Amino acid sequence: MTRDVFVVVECKDSKPRKASFELLSIGREMASRFSSTLFAVVLGSGLTDAADAVASYAGKTILVDNASLAEYGWDTYGSVLESILKKYEPMVVLGTSSVTGKDLFPRVAARLAAAMVSDAVGVDIAGEGVKIRKPLYGGKVISWLAPKTDSTVIVTFRPNSFAVADAGEKGEIIEETAAVAGNPAMKTLSLERKTSGKVDLQEADFIICGGRGMKAAENFAMLDEIADLMGGRTGASRTVIDSKWRDYEDQIGKSGRTVSPKLYIGCGLSGALHHIMGMDTSKVIVAINKDPNAPIFQYADYGIVDDVFAVLPALKDELKKTREET
Numbered sequence: 188m189t190r191d192v193f194v195v196v197e198c199k200d201s202k203p204r205k206a207s208f209e210l211l212s213i214g215r216e217m218a219s220r221f222s223s224t225l226f227a228v229v230l231g232s233g234l235t236d237a238a239d240a241v242a243s244y245a246g247k248t249i250l251v252d253n254a255s256l257a258e259y260g261w262d263t264y265g266s267v268l269e270s271i272l273k274k275y276e277p278m279v280v281l282g283t284s285s286v287t288g289k290d291l292f293p294r295v296a297a298r299l300a301a302a303m304v305s306d307a308v309g310v311d312i313a314g315e316g317v318k319i320r321k322p323l324y325g326g327k328v329i330s331w332l333a334p335k336t337d338s339t340v341i342v343t344f345r346p347n348s349f350a351v352a353d354a355g356e357k358g359e360i361i362e363e364t365a366a367v368a369g370n371p372a373m374k375t376l377s378l379e380r381k382t383s384g385k386v387d388l389q390e391a392d393f394i395i396c397g398g399r400g401m402k403a404a405e406n407f408a409m410l411d412e413i414a415d416l417m418g419g420r421t422g423a424s425r426t427v428i429d430s431k432w433r434d435y436e437d438q439i440g441k442s443g444r445t446v447s448p449k450l451y452i453g454c455g456l457s458g459a460l461h462h463i464m465g466m467d468t469s470k471v472i473v474a475i476n477k478d479p480n481a482p483i484f485q486y487a488d489y490g491i492v493d494d495v496f497a498v499l500p501a502l503k504d505e506l507k508k509t510r511e512e513t
């Protein structure tokens with residue numbers, strides 16, 4: 188086995204996602220620490236430009252461009268990734284803890300009998316090997332895991348776990364022609380893609396999240412306005428989704444998306460553990476709740492004990508003023 192570091196690049200609309208550049212940035216540090224090579228792996232169809240974009244971060248970029256990979260499928264992507272990893276035998280494989288990543292990597296790890304750490308938020312490479320930082324129990328416990336590196340280790344990280352470094356010298360692009368083995372028992376008949384035009388919830392730097400305390404679907408317009416002013420996204424608790432005030436794609440928490448924005452503002456939500464599990468690694472947490480004993484305040488860096496309908500209009504006006512001044 189080599190000591191190389193692989194980053195599996197995730198693309199949206201044929202462009203590498205920001206989270207992949209974060210992984211390439213930390214991957215470059217890791218490869219330099221291990222005196223090895225950072226590889227970017229780009230799988231899909233029509234991704235020559237994407238491979239070009241990441242080549243300035245990686246020593247080598249492996250591109251598998253195949254029409255059978257036009258749409259994601261765990262069987263097709265899994266078979267290709269498995270054969271690439273078997274061929275190159277990297278020490279560490281980094282992927283994004285996204286909906287796709289959560290589906291793909293554990294399956295590939297099982298096929299390779301590789302160690303798997305999912306949903307991590309940090310890494311320590313100062314000593315021997317790698318130490319992975321992973322929150323447990325909704326952030327109440329931070330675990331440090333030191334997987335054995337005598338065989339491949341696959342780690343998925345939450346988006347926004349690392350800063351994006353500047354691009355470097357452009358590395359070599361290697362075109363691989365791995366065979367795509369689909370599952371004959373499964374066939375995709377059609378795909379309906381939702382196009383919201385909004386910033387991806389998991390990649391947003393700013394999230395304003397509403398809970399049951401927002402009282403009604405129409406009151407989320409205020410959160411959307413604030414999100415737009417800040418260039419971010421509106422999120423919601425599960426209660427809100429169950430009440431059909433917002434779509435599931437906005438849900439943050441154990442059964443929704445896991446987010447790590449630079450700033451998270453929770454409005455009229457209690458801070459139930461199932462919600463906290465999806466946002467506890469946000470860099471700065473602000474809570475607005477009229478109940479001073481709401482659990483969310485235990486996790487908040489700043490807390491406002493007040494009615495959301497008093498605080499939010501004032502916040503929106505202040506933001507508008509600041510935007511007009513700049």
Ligand SMILES: Cc1cc2nc3c(=O)[nH]c(=O)nc-3n(C[C@H](O)[C@H](O)[C@H](O)COP(=O)(O)OP(=O)(O)OC[C@H]3O[C@@H](n4cnc5c(N)ncnc54)[C@H](O)[C@@H]3O)c2cc1C
Binds near residue numbers: 493
């Ligand atoms: C298996 C499982 C998975 C789950 N997954 C998720 C998940 O992914 N995401 C998730 O969010 N939940 C999830 N839940 C549900 C979770 O346990 C909570 O029930 C839910 O998060 C509570 O939502 P909430 O905070 O909006 O509502 P509540 O708990 O009812 O809190 C409402 C809060 O609003 C405050 N409030 C009311 N009016 C105002 C006002 N005018 N101004 C200021 N504050 C006000 C109240 O003081 C209260 O604290 C899951 C539950 C289970 C069992």
